[in-house]
Amino acid sequence: MHRQKENIIKSLFFLNGLLVVIALLGIFLLLLFNALPTFKDVKFSEFIFRANWNPSAYLESSYGILSQVVSTLMVTIGSLIIAVPLGIGTAAYLSDVASPRVREIAKPIVEILAGIPSVVIGFLGIVLVGPLIAKATGNYSGLNALNGSVLLAVMSLPTIVSLSEDALGSVPKSYTEASLALGGNPWQTLIRVKIPAASSGILAATMLGMGRAIGETMTVLMATGNAPAMPKSFLEPVRTMTATIAIELGEVPYYTTHFHSLFAIGLVLFIFTFILNLVSDIILHRYEKRMRV
């Protein structure tokens, strides 16, 4: 009787696990089958390497996503340049410098940051960050890649801080004690022992933060201007892949090249985030193994 119950529960959990895999596979296949018809009308090389995106053109439609890929990478990498040093610094502070009381209060606050709706962050981008950037750079408009980067940095910070802090916290005590016993001061211990020991955990945290940034839609849609031209600097407006899908999917006639091409963008985005997650998973795994020794 007991056995049977256990078996039922076991298979229930197995089904739950299976469901996730089916959902993932289903999404991938849906994207793939809706994306493929694009290439009946658009050459694959043109889709990837052409910078001009104008499906609802006055005269001739063009479907090139290069400038969108560049835009997405710009805001994502820009956000990492801001968020990674800040995030690691905050994590190091929380794990090694702050008193337990401060940590108990500060860490949940950082995590609450993750709960702010992206549309609110986008709004801040329009009314606060944009004008500040415009003033600081002497540029007339603050709706550009830099604005998007700053906002995405804010959004990916909680992930980076929280996971890096966990990684630092799980560095075995023996490491720290050995370092201190050898005459290292706490600063040296943190910089030369703990952070290197936690590096793969921190790297994985960064990758997950990057995953958050790359797929973010509303914030960049609101704050980056969405000009389709190829951006030449961080002070120019950009239009990310996510923004294009969000803007255009609402009005597109179904089963046209335009419709399918939006799925193709989605597929490219999916592949991007899939690789990112895979890599961070592999790194995390290696890290866990090493820590167990």
Add this chain to the structure above:
Amino acid sequence: MNGKLKKLGLGLALFLALSQVSYAKDMMQIKGSDTLINLVQRLAEVYMEKNPGKYIAVTGGGSGTGVAALINGKCAIANSSRNMEPKEIEQAMSVGVNPQRAVIAMDGLTVVTNAGNPVDKLTVDQIGKIFRGEITNWKDVSGQDMHINLYGRQSNSGTYVFFRDVVLAGEYSQKMDHMNGNAQIIESVKQDASGIGYVGVGYVKDVTGITVVKVASRPGAEYANPLSKEAVLSGKYPIARPLNQYINGTPSERIKDFIAFELSEEGQKIVEEEGFFRIPGEYVEFNKRLGL
């Protein structure tokens, strides 16, 4: 634990039942143009006050979104600041939707610049060149030596399509920012000394920090102000346009009743209060064929 679960279940059931009730209230869905949304929302509010129980939900998303929703049977009325394209009508017909157009207001599509910009007059040709990216400096239209920043709408916007077809007759510059709505264009141009954008005339009412550009149909013609009712209705203002509502086939009593209210004296007063213009005689005649 079990008690908690029960409570949770009960709460959930209650919630579902309630949401079922509110769903059963039978909302009439109106969807589409961002230019029309404030106006139609206002009209719907006044209408609902006078007709309790006849619920109307007005949402935006752009004319393209509204038209797509009408074709997909997701709304009763589609607000559209442009006319439906032949391609869209064909598509609608193929799924058994017969789009019919009513005109509820007139708009002087308004070109705006920053209040600090001395340029307050442009010809249609100049505006076209600016937005096609052929003129990129204000000094070429007798302004200061300053780069021009373009603010336009997104492709789901009827204003985007109307402006492209009528003013540009060509492609937008790839450098144009694609903003989320009329209000966002106003905000951007307010902050950007070198900016230029276009919005429905209802959006410049009582706004400070911007200049409303007077427009001439060709060099040498008279420059007309979109804020002037006379200029817009007489056609002296060259980029005036009708604001439409599309419905499927012969309107039901309910839809007819609401549109009739929009076209009534009271409705048209609200149109003017919202900064747009009442429909001229030719469109009053035009609407009559729908029995309105």
